[in-house]
Amino acid sequence: MSLLTVDKLSVAFPGHVAVREASFSIESGETLALVGESGCGKSVTAFSVMRLLPSNARIASGRILLEGTDLLSLSEPEMREVRGAKVSLIQQEPMTSLNPVLSIGLQITEVIRRHEKLSRRAARARAVELLDLVRIPDAHRRLDDHPHNLSGGMRQRVMIAMAVACRPRLLIADEPTTALDVTTQAQVLDLLDDLRRRLGMAVLLITHDLGVVAQWADRIAVMYAGRIVEQGGIEPFFARPLHPYSRGLLGARVDVDADEHYSKNRLSEIPGSVGSAAGQAGCSFAPRCPVAEPACRRAVPPLVALPDERAVACPVTVVLAGGPHGAALR
C-alpha cells in the first residue's frame, strides 16, 4: 500500500476548477516532485492533502488516502491530529511563514507539545536537538531569537525543524527554495534529502525548477492546467519525456555548455500560453501542441499507464509508444 494515494482529486474555486481529477501516489521514503508552471494547481493539490485550502475553495470530488485512511472523511478535530504529526508542510516564503512576533523556540515547541505529551523543558531540549539537526549553529542560543534575527536560509531551516519535529510520514515542501539564493537552495535541499533518509519520511516536493527535480527527486508528476499529464521515474523522464508539454519543458531548458545563449541563438519556447485552452473541450494543451490531432480537441485524454511505471495523458504519445502496455517505448 502506498503511503499517500490521491485518487481523482478535483478542487473547485468559485468560477474555475483549479485541480481536475489528479491522481498520484507516493511510496514511503521517496521524493515525488510535482512540477508545473505557476497557477497550474500544484500548491492547491498540496494544500488539499492537508485540507488547508482557502475558505472559498472546495474539494469537489476524489479521495486522499494516507496509509489507507481517507483524509477527506475525517472530522476537523481528527484532521488536526494528522496535521503536523503525520503530514507536515514547508511553505515557499521563509520570510513570511514564521510568525514574526513569537520566538522560534516557542514556534517549534508548540508543535511538539501539541502532538506529544512532553514537559515544557523536555520540549525545549527537543527543539535544541532539532535546530542542531537542521544545522543551525549555536542552537541553544538561537532558541529565544525571533525570525527577524535570522537570514532567509536559516528561517527555512527553522521551518524544516518545525516540520520534522514530530517525525511525520510525509513532508509537503511547497517550493521550499524558490525564495532563496542558489547556494542556500542547494544546502536546504541537501538537508531535506538527508532528513528524508534519516527519518524515513516521504517528500512531496513542489517546484517549477527541473534542475532541482533532476537532482533530488525519485519520481516526477507533471501538471498542466490542473491535470497531471505525465508521471514516471526521474531517469526515464529526463531520458525520454513523453508528453509534448514535458518535451517542451525540457526543450526550453538553457544549456550554456551547448552554446545555448540568447545572444547566440534563439531560445526555444512552448508557443502560446496556458490561457489558450480556456473554455475549450478536449486536451488543454492541444492549442499549443505540435502533434495535436483533431481528436485531442474533442475529449480529455485519460492518464494511460505505460511500462516502466510511467503514465501519460496523451493519446498521440501512447500510440507512438506502442499502446498502453506496448512492448517498448519508441
Added chain:
Amino acid sequence: MRMGRRVATTLRRTAIHAVPTVLGIIVLDFLLLRLMPGDAADVIASESGVATAESMAMLRQHFGLDQPLLTQLMNFLGHLAQFNLGFSPRYNMPVVDLILQRLPSTLLLMVTALALALIIGIAMGSVMAAWAGRWPDRILSIVVLLFYSMPGFWVGLMAIVLFSVKLGWLPSDGDMTIGADLGGWASISDRLQHLALPALALGSFFVAVYARLTRASMLEVQRQDFMRTAQAKGLHPLLIQLRHALRNALVPVTTVAGMHLGNLLGGAVVTETVFGWPGLGRLALEAVLARDFSTLLGVLLLSSLLVIVANLLIDLLHAWLDPRIEPA
C-alpha cells in the same frame, strides 16, 4: 535580558526627549494664554461687583500680574525648576495641591475608560473578524457604528436617564457617596458604581475605534503565511487566533490607543462636567472661565507629562508585542 536592555534604551530616549518637549509646551501655553482677553483680577472684580481701579491694581500686584510678560514667564519657570507650580488666585491655594487633589480621580476615570474601551473593542473586533460577513459581524457593525457616531456626552446623558433615573441602578453624580462613611469592600464597590457610567460614556467612542481597527487587522493577519503554518501544526483554531493572530493584530491598535490618551483628557472635560466628576478636566474648564492662568498652566503641564508617560508605556508595550520594533 534583551528585554531589559530595550526597556533601558526606551527610558533613556524618552527622558532625553521629554525635557525640551515639556519646556516648549509650557512656554507656548504661557504665551497663548496671554492672548485671552482679561485676567484673574477682572474676573474677581466682576464677581464681587464692587471694584475700584486701585483695588484691581492691588490684586494684580498681589498676583504678580502687573509685571512684564517676560518677567512673569521667567518667574514661572524659576518656580517650576523647584517643582513649584505657583499659587491659584481663584482657589486661594497652591496649584500643586489643587492638582494632586484632582489627579487621582481623573487618572482613574481615564485609565478605566481606556482599559474598558480596549477590552470591549478588541473582543468585539475579534468576534467580528471571526464571523466576517455573517450575522454576528453585521449586528456588531451596527452597534459599532452607533458608538462611533454618538457623542460621549450624549451617551452619558442617556445612560443617566436609563440607569440612574429609570432603573435606579447606578448613581449619576460624583465619584463617591458623600458622607456615607463606608469602609473596605463597600467603599470600593461604591466607587466602582460611581465610575461605571462616566467610564462608559468616555470610552464608548473609543470602543468603536478599537473594534473597527481590530477587525481590520485581524482579517489582514488571516491572510499571512504564518497562519497556514500554524494550522499545518494541527493547533486548535482558538489557540491560533489568540497566540498567532491577535498579537500581530494588536500593534496598530495599541499605537492608536497611545495617541488617544491625549484625546481622552480632552474628552474628560465634557464627561466630568456631565457626571459631576471631580477631576482635572473640570478644573481646567473652571480655570479657563476664571482666567486662573497658573492653575491652567499646571493642568496643561501635567497633561503633557501624562501624554509623554502614555507614549512611553506604549513604546514599552510595543517592544514586548513585536520584537521587530527596535528602540530608535
